[in-house]
Amino acid sequence: AQSVTQLGSHVSVSEGALVLLRCNYSSSVPPYLFWYVQYPNQGLQLLLKYTSAATLVKGINGFEAEFKKSETSFHLTKPSAHMSDAAEYFCAVNGPGRRALTFGSGTRLQVQP
Amino acid sequence: KAGVTQTPRYLIKTRGQQVTLSCSPISGHRSVSWYQQTPGQGLQFLFEYFSETQRNKGNFPGRFSGRQFSNSRSEMNVSTLELGDSALYLCASSLGDGNSGNTIYFGEGSWLTVV
Numbered sequence: 001a002q003s004v005t006q007l008g009s010h011v012s013v014s015e016g017a018l019v020l021l022r023c024n025y026s027s028s029v030p031p032y033l034f035w036y037v038q039y040p041n042q043g044l045q046l047l048l049k050y051t052s053a054a055t056l057v058k059g060i061n062g063f064e065a066e067f068k069k070s071e072t073s074f075h076l077t078k079p080s081a082h083m084s085d086a087a088e089y090f091c092a093v094n095g096p097g098r099r100a101l102t103f104g105s106g107t108r109l110q111v112q113p
Numbered sequence: 114k115a116g117v118t119q120t121p122r123y124l125i126k127t128r129g130q131q132v133t134l135s136c137s138p139i140s141g142h143r144s145v146s147w148y149q150q151t152p153g154q155g156l157q158f159l160f161e162y163f164s165e166t167q168r169n170k171g172n173f174p175g176r177f178s179g180r181q182f183s184n185s186r187s188e189m190n191v192s193t194l195e196l197g198d199s200a201l202y203l204c205a206s207s208l209g210d211g212n213s214g215n216t217i218y219f220g221e222g223s224w225l226t227v228v
Contacts (some may be wrong), residue, residue: 034217043203099144099146099217101158106156
């Protein structure tokens with residue numbers, strides 16, 4: 001069975017500060033990992049995905065994530081937060097033979113001016 | 114290229130009624146999946162269709178059903194609505210060639226309120 005844990009349901013940073021959103025996964029098979037962002041009253045937009053090609057994955061809007069197998073982690077980072085980054089972020093996992101995504105509980109990012 | 118399109122965007126139903134939600138995937142995508150999003154349970158997988166066949170099903174009661182048409186468009190149906198069915202229902206599509214690493218694209222969702 002696959003599962004995802006996102007530490008911190010709410011994260012608040014100042015504009016220009018580092019953004020770090022944590023995601024740990026549990027999977028019995030090599031996973032595929034995804035980060036999605038959800039703005040209010042909208043669907044999910046893919047930020048980036050890991051499919052074993054490279055451990056450091058760069059996504060849209062300046063976000064990146066690093067796959068660390070030894071730590072079973074896939075944390076999302078952005079060097080400098082912007083007000084427009086305020087949203088809810090979801091980490092998700094699936095694996096070979098299973099396209100259905102298992103999502104974490106989400107982290108709401110607040111950016112203070 | 115048009116994204117995943119869901120209709121209707123908002124709807125209000127009464128307990129005991131049934132509802133049908135529609136989804137048009139990205140052109141060329143043959144896999145369509147549905148997810149329910151609620152504040153309490155988060156994002157949960159409902160089912161996935163590929164080439165008109167249900168491939169996977171989540172842990173939801175039989176009141177939740179779906180289908181996919183030959184043009185890959187999909188519908189989901191919820192019968193005998195309960196208050197707890199109030200949620201955002203998200204449709205997603207992917208190329209669906211068997212590779213789980215394919216990008217899964219989501220629509221804007223259908224907001225269902227049961228009163």
